[in-house]
Amino acid sequence: VAALSASSLSGLPEICRGDDLAELIVQCAGSPPTDGTLGDQAIVVIAHKVVSKAEGAVIALADVTPTTRAIEIALEQGKDPRAVQVVLDQSQEIVRAANGVLISRTPHGFVCANAGVDTSNAAHDEELIVLPRDPDDCARRLRARLRELTGSAPAVLITDSFGRAWREGQCDVAIGCAGIGPLDDWRGRTDSAGRELRATWLAIADSIAAMADLARTKSSREPVVIVQGLERYVVAEDGPGALALVRPLEGDLFR
Amino acid sequence: VAALSASSLSGLPEICRGDDLAELIVQCAGSPPTDGTLGDQAIVVIAHKVVSKAEGAVIALADVTPTTRAIEIALEQGKDPRAVQVVLDQSQEIVRAANGVLISRTPHGFVCANAGVDTSNAAHDEELIVLPRDPDDCARRLRARLRELTGSAPAVLITDSFGRAWREGQCDVAIGCAGIGPLDDWRGRTDSAGRELRATWLAIADSIAAMADLARTKSSREPVVIVQGLERYVVAEDGPGALALVRPLEGDLFR
Numbered sequence: 001v002a003a004l005s006a007s008s009l010s011g012l013p014e015i016c017r018g019d020d021l022a023e024l025i026v027q028c029a030g031s032p033p034t035d036g037t038l039g040d041q042a043i044v045v046i047a048h049k050v051v052s053k054a055e056g057a058v059i060a061l062a063d064v065t066p067t068t069r070a071i072e073i074a075l076e077q078g079k080d081p082r083a084v085q086v087v088l089d090q091s092q093e094i095v096r097a098a099n100g101v102l103i104s105r106t107p108h109g110f111v112c113a114n115a116g117v118d119t120s121n122a123a124h125d126e127e128l129i130v131l132p133r134d135p136d137d138c139a140r141r142l143r144a145r146l147r148e149l150t151g152s153a154p155a156v157l158i159t160d161s162f163g164r165a166w167r168e169g170q171c172d173v174a175i176g177c178a179g180i181g182p183l184d185d186w187r188g189r190t191d192s193a194g195r196e197l198r199a200t201w202l203a204i205a206d207s208i209a210a211m212a213d214l215a216r217t218k219s220s221r222e223p224v225v226i227v228q229g230l231e232r233y234v235v236a237e238d239g240p241g242a243l244a245l246v247r248p249l250e251g252d253l254f255r
Numbered sequence: 256v257a258a259l260s261a262s263s264l265s266g267l268p269e270i271c272r273g274d275d276l277a278e279l280i281v282q283c284a285g286s287p288p289t290d291g292t293l294g295d296q297a298i299v300v301i302a303h304k305v306v307s308k309a310e311g312a313v314i315a316l317a318d319v320t321p322t323t324r325a326i327e328i329a330l331e332q333g334k335d336p337r338a339v340q341v342v343l344d345q346s347q348e349i350v351r352a353a354n355g356v357l358i359s360r361t362p363h364g365f366v367c368a369n370a371g372v373d374t375s376n377a378a379h380d381e382e383l384i385v386l387p388r389d390p391d392d393c394a395r396r397l398r399a400r401l402r403e404l405t406g407s408a409p410a411v412l413i414t415d416s417f418g419r420a421w422r423e424g425q426c427d428v429a430i431g432c433a434g435i436g437p438l439d440d441w442r443g444r445t446d447s448a449g450r451e452l453r454a455t456w457l458a459i460a461d462s463i464a465a466m467a468d469l470a471r472t473k474s475s476r477e478p479v480v481i482v483q484g485l486e487r488y489v490v491a492e493d494g495p496g497a498l499a500l501v502r503p504l505e506g507d508l509f510r
Binding site: 096170253 | 258259260261262351353354356358365366416419420421422423424425426427428437438439455456457458459461462463465466468469470484485499500501502506507508509
């Protein structure tokens with residue numbers, strides 16, 4: 001039985017600005033890595049928080065001066081005005097502000113709560129973690145560095161937890177990737193009898209992100225998960241990245 | 256390493272109305288099933304198409320007389336009026352009709368393209384497969400029947416492929432489930448230092464659905480996938496079902 005599997009990598013230290021994340025991952029995987037963990041056919045799935053921390057995509061609340069607009073929204077939605085300001089700074093558009101939730105369109109084009117800014121703890125923490133400026137580029141650089149360190153180039157996927165418009169709860173999705181086709185297009189392909197094989201256009205990278213999040217054990221902090229058994233989707237070139245998953249504005253029926 | 260895994264079950268025959276799906280799954284799993292495949296800790300993930308077929312949730316286009324509204328929408332959106340009529344019949348509301356896509360709210364409350372009706376092939380096929388009337392009940396009955404046949408009660412999850420408002424492609428989500436908590440709520444839980452452990456409300460059942468779809472090989476038809484390694488989410492009671500994943504109307508910011 002050809003099985004698909006995912007395991008979290010344990011032992012990663014707290015990540016700080018400037019850390020060589022790829023090197024830390026290689027250290028955690030052991031030497032040599034077991035079972036093709038960082039091999040050419042594996043997918044290394046990384047929660048964006050550690051990528052953001054490593055590249056310094058962190059904002060100290062003490063440095064933030066909220067604008068009038070941020071103060072107004074904060075009052076309406078019951079939030080910290082400085083945290084709202086950070087969300088505004090990380091948004092190209094606020095799509096909705098209601099029920100204490102800000103739904104943003106980020107500069108990358110992602111539509112998500114709070115522009116992906118971790119504001120859950122704004123009252124207690126001094127720092128907010130924001131999305132990397134270019135998560136696809138982060139994925140490509142991590143992949144290149146893994147190749148440099150080990151000789152192998154697993155696919156790299158960077159994830160975040162997004163809510164959904166009509167469903168409760170969150171699932172992880174891909175916000176950056178390298179070495180994997182983010183979408184698998186079966187639309188219109190037919191079998192020998194002329195019947196459509198599968199009327200679908202599969203968001204492979206998002207499904208992998210969701211799967212990887214399940215491999216994290218409950219209370220632990222395990223930002224890195226190794227997925228194996230999807231070698232059919234892992235490719236030598238870095239590919240279009242997760243931006244291919246962003247629906248263009250002209251196709252958005254829910255602005 | 257505690258790994259999460261998924262494998263598709265091969266050998267399931269074409270499913271017809273009245274088939275005992277649980278019995279066919281047991282037959283395919285072998286006797287005794289290997290590696291806890293249908294054990295109390297496994298999750299049996301089933302694409303809804305076979306569930307719909309088994310319960311006769313299939314509509315012959317020849318039996319459909321389109322209303323004026325269906326004919327109008329069909330003309331506007333370039334669709335078969337009879338297929339549009341079936342979508343209208345399966346919707347409590349058409350949320351959007353644009354770009355050749357109908358976004359429906361189904362009687363269950365799911366918001367998805369074409370009310371989950373498989374219209375991709377309407378021009379060639381004589382039958383359309385619709386969603387089961389009560390997918391949670393289907394999941395509970397399948398689970399009870401598996402218990403009857405094998406003495407074990409794996410969790411059962413019924414899935415469909417849904418598009419997303421702002422992302423290209425589709426991911427599988429749970430439309431019915433039994434024996435698994437569909438959501439895992441970490442909101443507000445804190446560690447001993449008073450820091451929030453994880454600011455998330457995880458849509459476990461949807462992540463499992465997405466994962467299971469990855470275990471299907473490309474060209475084959477494998478509606479049943481066995482997921483193992485998530486025993487922490489499998490519970491003896493059937494639980495609230497996938498309806499718990501539907502966001503109530505009053506929380507919908509995108510009507």
